[in-house]
Amino acid sequence: MPRLTHTLCVAALCGVLSAGATFAQDMRAPTGPIEFTVGAGAGGSPDIIMRTFAQIMNDQGIVENPIVVQNRSGGGHSNAYNHVLGLPGDENTLLTLASPVFTTPIVQGTPSVIDQITPIAALVQSELLLFTTPDSDLNSLADVVAAATENPGRVRVAGGASGGNDHVLTGLIESTTGTTLTYIPHESGSAGRATFLGGNVELHFTTVSEGLELIASGSGKPLAIFSAERRTEDALSGIATATEQGVDVIYTQFWGVGAPADLDPAVAAWWADRFQQAAATEQFQAWLAENLYRSDMVTLDEAGAYFAAEQDTFREVLTRIGLAQ
Template sequence: MRALSLIMAVVAVACAGCGGASGTEDAAGADRPVGPVTMVVPFAAGGGSDIAGRAVADGLVSVTPGLNISVDNREGGQGAVGYSYLLGKAGSPQYLLATETSLLSLPASVDVAFSHRSFTPIFKVGEDFTLLVARPDSPITSCADAVEQARHRRVLAAISGAMGPDAVVFSQMRATTGADIDTVPYEGGGESMAAVLGGQVELASLNPSEVIGQLRAGELKALCVFADQRYTYPELADIPTSVEQGVGVVFAQFRGVIAPGELNPQAREFWVQAARRFADSPAYREYVASEFLQARPAFGEQFGAYLAATQGPVEQVVSR
């Protein structure tokens, strides 16, 4: 309850005065962006959301002559500050936000002023399965071992956001195994990484793109991937799945891009078409491969339908 109260307090401060559509400086109601565009990242620099936001911003620029996008990290409230900021930009085509599963899990668990329907869905970039990692000297040797040890002693795990995708994963683990691994929320994958490397926590839930360098260097070891099939990428193919180890937790978070609500239909179409061009480009394929994503793009209303279909399962897990 204390974590929820802190999130609500931070959001209230950040959103003061941003309840309605923004002023003319944000081009509210315009049929396309004019001048610099801002990609909001609702988490700290260095994590998976930050990597995704910067890659998509660069990709959209590469396929749209004259477009200029800068990245603005607005972390806080476990992602809610960034979403609340975008909420105040209603109607403006000058803003995008690098979104992921916290768009669904936050409204399901915290009293925030937004849901996924508050925004304009533009582009689902792909899907990302989480790895459970530990330092090489950790006595925990597998995902199943983490479950077993958590039944007999306190095990701490770092997660990105108290109500984000990593929290969903550990909630599923508690529901399916009864093992209660204590989670410590951080503002992004970079902070979670530092916590496990520094020994403040024993485990961390991180995306492959966030942790591949440390795995290659031997600074961390992967205990499992929370999936029902192994990754086919050579660097990850030897990591066993949670299902293989008898832990029935499978969860893919999405990565995508949303725009403010109440967009002019022509502005929405501008961004959807830009996203389609990016998805057809070598830059998209390079990004997906470099971040070890599952390439499952969806655009506009199709992405909105995906969000609506995914909302229920996420709410069921978070509300347990």
């Protein structure tokens, strides 16, 4: 059965753009096999993103070294980042950056991870959508705010992990609108989705591709998207942004990659270049389009600034909702 993914050639333009970007720094390739350390279990979004990069890098000869994606899951990604923090200067290990890498140290009161590693790149972003159950009385974000104002704490959100992106976004909405919502954490995003689909709660956040499934199957009613502009796809263009609805919250979930502390800058520059090359491939752009992710890639020092800014947001929100130690 031939698959149609290869026909989606949105990549051409992007390919030209980033192929033109060259680095002033010296670049040096590491030798030997590479481990992409992932703090999520196999099947989680960070895992899938890194496996996609690993596959493209090896398949297309962008990276000759064999790449292994190693799931060191558990402890809110701390098993993974503690492993990488213990390897200063190591050239063969990269750490996958997802929100728990930022939030777990804040929640547990341990030193920041992001301040200790060598930033390589911010790779992939996804907007988040807010859903309610199909037969709910809520029809807009304004209705949610009204309901939560009338009965503080009575509007429930089925979420993923405590301190996760949807928890942070819940906190942002609460503080922007001066309301209180009840966030119910689960073992994983999909466990939270089961609670939502079972009709046990009012609200649930999804990524764009998860949201598209809920819309197509009629099992969720979209209320808002938390981006600056609406999506352009037919099924999604009717979803108003939170800002349009008077709630000034823009929030993007992101994934990135970093290396152990004290990495040779030439190797860091090489990795940044390879990730850019991989992202420019047709294969990656097709994957991106299929999963409705974005890839606004920034690398090295720029990525460091990006991560630092995100860390500030996480710390601020987690402090406000009383989770920060």
